[in-house]
Amino acid sequence: MYGDTYLPPQPGLIRIGTRRSRLAVAQSTQVAEHVARETGRDVALVTVTTKGDISRAPLAELGGTGVFVSALREALADGRCDLAVHSYKDLPTGPCEGIVVGAVPERVDPRDALCARDGLSLQKLPAGSRVGTGSPRRTAQLLAARPDLEVVDLRGNVDTRLAFVGDTLDAVVLAAAGLERAGSTAHITERFALSAMPTAPGQGALAVEARGADAAAGSAITAALRALEHPASRLTATAERSVLATLEAGCAAPIGATASVDGDTLRLHAAVYRTDGAEKLEVELSAPLSVAAYAIGTEVADELGRRVAEALLSLGAAELTDLRAARVA
Numbered sequence: 079m080y081g082d083t084y085l086p087p088q089p090g091l092i093r094i095g096t097r098r099s100r101l102a103v104a105q106s107t108q109v110a111e112h113v114a115r116e117t118g119r120d121v122a123l124v125t126v127t128t129k130g131d132i133s134r135a136p137l138a139e140l141g142g143t144g145v146f147v148s149a150l151r152e153a154l155a156d157g158r159c160d161l162a163v164h165s166y167k168d169l170p171t172g173p174c175e176g177i178v179v180g181a182v183p184e185r186v187d188p189r190d191a192l193c194a195r196d197g198l199s200l201q202k203l204p205a206g207s208r209v210g211t212g213s214p215r216r217t218a219q220l221l222a223a224r225p226d227l228e229v230v231d232l233r234g235n236v237d238t239r240l241a242f243v244g245d246t247l248d249a250v251v252l253a254a255a256g257l258e259r260a261g262s263t264a265h266i267t268e269r270f271a272l273s274a275m276p277t278a279p280g281q282g283a284l285a286v287e288a289r290g291a292d293a294a295a296g297s298a299i300t301a302a303l304r305a306l307e308h309p310a311s312r313l314t315a316t317a318e319r320s321v322l323a324t325l326e327a328g329c330a331a332p333i334g335a336t337a338s339v340d341g342d343t344l345r346l347h348a349a350v351y352r353t354d355g356a357e358k359l360e361v362e363l364s365a366p367l368s369v370a371a372y373a374i375g376t377e378v379a380d381e382l383g384r385r386v387a388e389a390l391l392s393l394g395a396a397e398l399t400d401l402r403a404a405r406v407a
């Protein structure tokens with residue numbers, strides 16, 4: 079599809095599928111280097127073009143949730159690659175037949191970052207400043223903190239968005255993780271505290287997908303997945319995503335969720351916003367992590383996410399905002 083290169087399977091070679099954006103290639107390269115170092119295998123990147131990368135049509139028209147994901151999953155299912163690297167926050171919450179999240183590598187900074195002209199912070203931006211974001215959650219959080227700002231709708235990859243700063247916009251808000259992976263942290267003028275601005279479920283984490291059969295077998299793929307797996311990162315991302323799944327939320331619903339592992343406690347804070355930032359609902363709950371639960375799986379994290387989501391619903395989350403909003407940000 080779209081002229082992607084085909085690399086046939088070879089014994090001992092692990093082929094890692096990635097989108098072609100600078101950010102995607104940067105994060106997949108880091109995964110590939112980790113796998114090569116830990117397993118001693120040859121590793122190659124296979125780039126896959128997704129509809130979301132080549133079309134200028136509104137993403138909702140392309141199929142909304144998952145436009146960046148489905149082409150990579152097809153490559154994995156068809157045997158054109160052996161692992162596929164996704165930004166976890168871009169992955170739809172539903173299961174995918176025959177494919178599993180085989181590893182969640184160590185998560186990087188989940189915070190949102192302000193990239194403003196002249197080194198300005200959010201509080202120091204002059205009244206009426208124009209701030210770019212395509213995310214309803216970020217819009218609500220910005221307006222809650224600074225109702226005098228003008229939030230301007232913005233799409234495109236990290237470099238495209240940064241290029242607007244100084245000229246047409248006073249600032250943009252981006253994931254610190256993306257800027258870190260792309261080597262662009264010099265643009266960051268402030269990182270927002272997670273307690274005030276919980277971010278997209280899974281932000282800063284990667285999901286490494288594999289064919290279910292490979293993940294189960296004692297193969298080179300299993301060894302690679304084991305080397306990549308970071309249990310605390312899987313737990314926090316799982317708890318956050320369980321909120322989304324329980325709310326049956328679209329990928330652009332104005333919802334923030336932030337989990338952390340604090341000793342043997344898993345904490346989860348989630349907030350649902352009215353898009354104008356004037357109202358929000360928040361819930362924070364925690365669950366004990368027994369050593370056994372930590373080792374065997376993510377049931378505790380799933381359950382904590384469900385409890386937080388149910389608490390949000392009972393407070394009126396579905397009435398406050400459009401939980402089904404599916405425009406990708």
Ligand SMILES: NCc1[nH]cc(CCC(=O)O)c1CC(=O)O
Binds near residue numbers: 167251254255281282
């Ligand atoms: N919305 C698109 C998207 N998907 C993943 C990242 C990078 C951050 C991450 O890996 O979580 C970004 C850019 C952004 O939100 O600024």
